[in-house]
Amino acid sequence: VVRRDLFDARLARAASEAGLEIAEHCRVLPVEQGADSVRVTTDRACFEAPVVIGADGSGSRVRSAIFGRDKGAIGRALMIDIAVDPERTPEFVERRYRFDFRCVPAGIHGYAWSFPCLVGSRPHLNLGIYEQHPPHGAAHGERSPLLDRLRALFPELDREDLGQRATNFHAFPIRWFDRGARFASGRVCLA
DSSP states (O other): OOOHHHHHHHHHHHHHHTTOOOOOSOOEEEEEEOSSOEEEEESSOEEEESOEEEOOOTTOHHHHHHHOOOOTTEEEEEEEEEEOOTTTOHHHHTTOOEEEOTTTTTTOSEEEEEEEEEETTEEEEEEEEEESSOOSSOOTTOOOSHHHHHHHHOTTSOHHHHHHTGGGOEEEEEEOOOTTOOOEETTEEEO
8 A cells, every 4th residue: 555645656657747736735725717717825925827727625715615515425433553563464475455334323424434445664554444424513512432343343452552543643624525526617627
C-alpha cells in the first residue's frame, strides 16, 4: 500500500517537473466566479484563472463556496496504524487485505478494513471503519460507536493497545457519489 502522503508528494513532484507552479501552505478563503474568470483568494495571494478545478477533498472549500455546504453525501471514517510482527500477522503472512461487513447488523452502514502497510519502513496494519450514513449533529459529548465496533471486529488485536493509542486515531469525512449532486457550475468543476 502506498501511503497517501507519499503518493501526494509524488504527484506534486511530477506536476512540478511538468512545469506546474505549486503554491503551498496557502489557505483558500473566498472563491468567486465572474463572467470571464474565477478568483481564488488565499491568505497569501489572489489567483485568477479562466477555469478552476476543485480537487481539494471531502471538505472542499471550492465546493462549499460554489455549491453550498451540503452534508447529505458525507460518510465518516476512523482509522489507526498499529505496528505488528509480520511473521505472525495474517495480512502479511497471507498477503491479504481484509474487508469486514460484520458492523452492518450492528447498525453501522459501511465496512471495516485491515490492510498491511509500511510506516517508516516498519510493518503496520492500517485498521479502519467507515460509516456511509452517520448521524450528523450528534449531541455534545455523545460518543461515536465506530471505535467500539472497530474493537469488536478485530478481537485478535489487543483491545488495551487500541485504547492506549486512542490519540493516534484519525477521523475524517468521505464524500460518496450522489447522483443528484452538481459537479460543475459556470467556470468551476469538481474532481
